[in-house]
Amino acid sequence: MNTAVQLSSDLLHELTNIVGENRIKTDTTSLQSWGSDYTKHFEPNPSVIVFPSSTEQVQALVQFANQHHIAITPSGGRTGLSAGAVASQGEIVLSLDKMNQILDFYPADRMVRIQAGVVTEQLQRYAEEQDMYYPVDFASAGSSQMGGNIATNAGGIKVIKYGMTRNWVLGLTVVTGKGDILHINKGMIKNATGYALQHLFIGGEGTLGIITEAEIKLERKPHDLQVMVLGVPDFDAVMPILHAFQSKIDLTAFEFFGELAMQKVLDHGHVQRPFDTECPYYVLLEFEAPYEPIMDQAMEIFEHCMEQEWVLDGVLSQSLEQVESLWRLREDISESIAPYTPYKNDISVLITHVPAFIKEIEEIVQSNYPDFEICWFGHIGDGNLHLNILKPHDLSKEEFFAKCQVVNEHVFNTVKKYNGSISAEHGVGMTKKPYLHITRSAEEIEYMKALKQIFDPNLIMNPGKLFDI
Amino acid sequence: MNTAVQLSSDLLHELTNIVGENRIKTDTTSLQSWGSDYTKHFEPNPSVIVFPSSTEQVQALVQFANQHHIAITPSGGRTGLSAGAVASQGEIVLSLDKMNQILDFYPADRMVRIQAGVVTEQLQRYAEEQDMYYPVDFASAGSSQMGGNIATNAGGIKVIKYGMTRNWVLGLTVVTGKGDILHINKGMIKNATGYALQHLFIGGEGTLGIITEAEIKLERKPHDLQVMVLGVPDFDAVMPILHAFQSKIDLTAFEFFGELAMQKVLDHGHVQRPFDTECPYYVLLEFEAPYEPIMDQAMEIFEHCMEQEWVLDGVLSQSLEQVESLWRLREDISESIAPYTPYKNDISVLITHVPAFIKEIEEIVQSNYPDFEICWFGHIGDGNLHLNILKPHDLSKEEFFAKCQVVNEHVFNTVKKYNGSISAEHGVGMTKKPYLHITRSAEEIEYMKALKQIFDPNLIMNPGKLFDI
Known part of the structure; x- marks a missing residue:
């Protein structure tokens, strides 16, 4: 799997023809950097990084990938916590870094049209300059990109009032895995004309296609x-x-x-x-x-x-x-618990069930591992709990993670008992893939796989994420 | 097409075995009544009306329909304005009338679990009894059912603050056209585990499956x-x-x-x-x-x-x-313009474009039909315009509708010019089907057809609605 993959100079030449000189990287440092996200469980191993500057270039890259049967991993700010943007199998990393323009502002619609590579904070600042507000906010807002936020339906600290990223997307331009450009919903609040395809790409973790542009709703600034x-x-x-x-x-x-x-x-x-x-x-x-x-x-x-x-x-x-x-x-x-190499879980249950759920998890951990410290925090107003188990000093990383894997089984069984989610806002990617069946039924997973094949028949889009197919 | 369709007594017996005695109707009055909605363009012609009382019975009915290759039209409050619930081709009308229970209330989650046949006003009243509020509201709230609201993503008069029905759906139980029962999202606010299938059924107009239950978010009551x-x-x-x-x-x-x-x-x-x-x-x-x-x-x-x-x-x-x-x-x-046999359009453009759009439409109508009165109203805060052309007294219904069809071409060309929607909140059904391509691209329609075939491989779910396949 993880042997270095190299594209032939012919293929690299073709890629250069698509994106232009200086928009392609193959040096080891770049491959390591753009091939990974915040998780460190999987070794990055992409074959090349490309930096397209338009939706049409993205389309050409997807056509190239289909033609040559090479996979693509879309790449935003690489702040993901589930290895959804890790390229570990020789993929082309398609970075949206150069598509970072705010294209239009529609004051009457309180809407902005942006490219996918716009950084969350950049949008927040832009909104403020218009005396408006983009309310989705979280710790990595300074580097996460809007395309990635949409692809993972990012949540954060203001969900109780403002909802998830999904609520703020009024339209998407995507290139499907098949290579079609779709302009979905075009910024409308009301549009009852068949299936809302945008909602498959929102939270789709780049497995159906690549988000290149978006229409985003803004809100009035909060007061006092x-x-x-x-x-x-x-x-x-x-x-x-x-x-x-x-x-x-x-x-x-x-x-x-x-x-x-x-x-x-x-x-x-x-x-x-x-x-x-x-x-x-x-x-x-x-x-x-x-x-x-x-x-x-x-x-x-x-x-x-x-x-x-x-x-x-x-x-x-x-x-x-x-x-x-x-x-x-x-x-x-x-940041404060990072030195304790925390084993992180990002889970969600109905708010009604949170007290019983927390008690059960604490009992499980304390009875199995009385020397483990559990650091709870979370967005309790929306049922989202971050469960962090801290590594005792005297335990090696390997031993600790092995024990946590066992705890994990208990935790996820409890999640299942309460009909909860194994990933509230971090996505599935590769790290949660083995546990997808806890939250989604076998039938749902079958439908998801069938959906994937419609938009991405050659399975080139971000393979190995969400599920194996 | 419209010849009366009769099921054999064997098949009717099988249906009775599924739903029980007194839960099946074949008399002409019932066929006419449950076979139609608020539109009167298409002659209702169902073969039988069935009234299941559980998700399992709905599943058995879908299995029956697949086995015998008979189509199903799901039926709620029949208040639709696009003939999305009209059964004109011998369909089994599957009415949710008997599944009208509010099942559970979760105060901490501000959430209610309901059956699909719950009437909008029934939910509004229930919410009020809990000192809460269900904010989606429109003229037909007294008879429209929640399942139908969800299947058409109903909007109404409070969208500017509260959004469409979609925003209030935290979970769905559906029976797919294939016959699977799916419990999607189970009431969670945050759940980042793959494709958000609920959003295909929301606004899917019953073409992918039947919504039998839903988890609905409530809101605090508005003050003063x-x-x-x-x-x-x-x-x-x-x-x-x-x-x-x-x-x-x-x-x-x-x-x-x-x-x-x-x-x-x-x-x-x-x-x-x-x-x-x-x-x-x-x-x-x-x-x-x-x-x-x-x-x-x-x-x-x-x-x-x-x-x-x-x-x-x-x-x-x-x-x-x-x-x-x-x-x-x-x-x-x-209600006031109903005696004028209005020709209705329910269109949407960006709010930014509304003034120019309205002017163009008025010019088109006035220059082509100076004797036509245009009655504008709408939810202008969200870009949704109801364009009603009133019939002059001296014109026959037939002549009037023929002329309106010509106006319609102009109107929809203008909608296309402004990247708008041919149906903001009424759905496509049969009446808007010929115009779907104005708002959705050929590629989008192809993806929609492919999606339909995943959930409904034998094409038994509400055929003839949205698109022909």
Whole structure:
């Protein structure tokens, strides 16, 4: 599998004819870099990296790949966490790096037309310049590309109010694996003319074709965001707090994390404990408060939660600076635990089932591996839990991962018991592929394979991802 | 085509074995009634109506249909406007009428699990009883069923804030044309595990399978809704008004209609002109105003619009009763123009293009048919225009429709020019089938046909709708 693959000079010449000089790389460093994503489980081994600059060039590349039976791995910001963009089998890596233009802005439609290589933060900044807002946000916004966000239906920290990337896509230009250019839905909010093909490409992980352009909806800017961090005595208190706030106030975020995560963030430096009381769990909630009565209401709900003993202590942001520093308590977790080589799972169950689910997982891990630390955090307002198991110092990486694989079986069986998802927002790629059957039935997987073959009959698009066929 | 089709008594017996006694109808009145929808262009001619009571019975019916090569037309509230639920070729009409239970409520998830036959208003009322809100709303909410809403991705009057039906579907149980039961997405907000099959069935018009159950998201109830009706001097003023309000206030609706529509509604009785000034166009906008400053802001924007001469006159609701009566100015239009045998089109273009689009259409109609009255109304906040041409008294129905068909060519050419949709929210069914190529490319239609064959290899599901295959 992983022997170096080299294209003949004839083929490289053909590729150069398509994309032009200086738009093709074959040096080892580039192959390593563009051939991989944030995961490090699979060895990158692409044959060439190409940087097309138009949809027509992408089409020509797909036609080339079909003709020569060479696979293509589409490549965006390479921030994926499931090896969906790793090219390990001699693929052509088709990078969207050079297709990074914002093409048009339609103020009346609150819509922007972009190329797929536009970086998330670039779009967020552009929106702000138009006095608008692109609300999908997450830690890797500085390097993830919109094409990749769409292909994985990226989520993040504002889903409770704004939904997933899917909600913001009003149209897509794609090149299918077969080589057709499709302009799907063309930016319309309402269009009831048959199957909504865009929704197959959204979250399709590049296995059906390549997204080259998109029409993206923008939103008005949020006004006067306020953040509260609350300490809670046990997990059972989290849901009543969510309910108490949500029934009165439109939350823009509702995140949670455990004391272990808090400690790791404090150890990491940069931020202070928000209040003295050490609590088993914390929730961070955010809302817009452009009107005085909203703040009064929030304080009233906070007091009610204290009376009910759902909350032990809490803090409300007093300034924009404090909004940012409170957010860091949540946003710095991943970075802070990175040195502990965490074994990560990104799972989702109905919010209703979260408390029971968390208890079961903790029992499983504690009874099997009492020396393992579990670092919980997540977007609890939408049922998405990041389960991170930290490696004890005295355990080798190999031993640790082997043990985690066993834990994983238990975790995924519990996910199955609660009809949950093995990948809430990170996609399947290669790392979750063996577990796809936990969330999708055998029949669904068969239909997915049949769909794949319609759009990509020669199976050249991102092979080895999602499922084997 | 339209000769009466009769199933043998053996086959009827088999059907009775599946659904039980009293769950099958073959009398002429029932065949006529359950075989048609709101459109009257096609003669209903089903062979039998069956009323299953479970997903398993639906599966057995689909297996029966595959075995005997008999087509099935799924049937909900039969309020469709594109003949998507008309059975004209001896189909088995599979009515969801008896599957009308609300099965579960998940307060923490703000989600309800329902059977497909639940009527829209039944869900709205149920949501209200839980102090929640189901926001998709339109004139036929009293009889349309949720399964049909999902199969056509119904829109309506609140799309500007809440989006289409698609946005509220968290999971679907379907029986595919092949006979598989799929439980898709199981109510999760976040689930990145391959192709989002639910989005093919949403808006699929029953051509891929039958929706039997759904998980539907609910929302918090809106607070203190306020309605404004504004008279505007010309269509070019409408967009600046939308922009002025939308940049400061979250609108829950932004509708428009012409003076002709206003006159027909006033002639119809029930409501009064909202202010004395007769204006070429009117907009109706709605927003939540739970806090005093929002009302002040709305009044400020209103005054600004008056100063700019975008608005000639206006009224703001002073009571809940007035909210309702102002809404009737918009909601009674369809009923008021019904006696004029209107030729209806439901089209959509980018909001940016609406002013130019409307002008072109008016010129086309006026230059070709100066005696035709055009009644415009629509959900202008999302680019959706209902174009209704009223029949002159002295013209026969046949002559009128023949002339409208010619107008239609012009209208759809203009839709094509603006990259718009021939059906914004009514679906394609049989009435828009000849025009599908205006909005969807030949390649897209080929992919759609291939998709259909995956889920429905024997082509038994709602044949003759969307496209011929």
